[in-house]
Amino acid sequence: MDSDTHTGGAKQSGDDTVLCIGAHPDDEVLGAGGTLAAHAAQGDEVHVLVVTEGSTAQYDDPSMVEQKREEARACADRLGVGEVHFGDLPDMRLDDVPHVEVNAVVESVVERVEPTVVYTHARQEVNRDHRAVYDSTVVATRPGSGVERVLAYETPSSTDWVGGGADQFEPTLFVDVTDHLDAKVAAFAEYESETRAFPHPRSEESLRARARTRGAAAGVAAAEAFCLVREVRETP
Structure with a gap:
């Protein structure tokens, strides 16, 4: 795995260490950007893992790999994320990568960061890379890993x-x-290569509308939605 990370400051004093795992650059902010910003605001240490290089399947230009990394770093700064880790596996080809190799990328960052809370893709996905990352996250955060809560986000x-x-x-x-x-x-606007015009789901208007819809379901002005995958508690 590529050891390149983005460091945004010293460790905070919050109770949780948070790791958000995405298959591609921008998945982390689309699925859990507001929640990551909330973690950072309350002093939690926040990390992001981008499993693939996020460009080769879409662009015939090697320089796009570094552009995506720069966008990911800029996005992280907006959210207050401390570090961005890059796995550098092939974009849109994780179904061709042996499962153990995807596991190894996720496990190495989990072991290094020692998160208490992990966010990852949902299993209900069109994108096969997303499903592969979900499967590897479940392996890497299995009981005994030290992870207390695993939540799946929508993309x-x-x-x-x-x-x-x-x-x-x-x-x-x-x-x-x-x-x-x-x-x-x-933060999402930092991904100039990924933003789309309304009514595409990856437009500013659509992101705000989704947040309002999820918020209405929860009785607040804006929300992000998750599925609880696993939680370990010391008390009921």
Whole structure:
């Protein structure tokens, strides 16, 4: 795994160490950007892992790999993320990569960071890279890993395009991101290569609309939605 990381400052004094895992640059902010900003604001140590290089399947230009990394670093700064880790596996080809190799990338960062809270892709995804990352996250955060909570996030233009013949993303937990929605939108805007015009799900208008919809379901102005994958508690 590429050891390149982005460091945004000293360790904070919060109770949790947070790791958000995404298959591609921008997945982390689309799925959990407001929540990551909230963690950072309360003093938690926040990390992001981008598993693939995020460009070769879309662009015939090697320089795009570094551009995506620069965008990921800029996005992290907006959210207050401390470090961005890059796995550098092939974009849109994780279904051709042996499962143990994807596991190794995720496990190495989990072992290094020692997170208490992990966010990852949902299993209900059109994108096969996302599903592969979910499977490897479940392996890397298995009981005994020290991870106390694993939550799966939705990814606009993937989770919502699954179709009626498959299991759908059904959130079981909502995070109030009312105070952090602007930070999420500004952070996503750093991904100039990934933003789209409305009504595409990866537009500013759509991101705000999704947050309002999830917020209405939870009784707040804006929210991000998650499925609880696993939680270990010392008390009931």
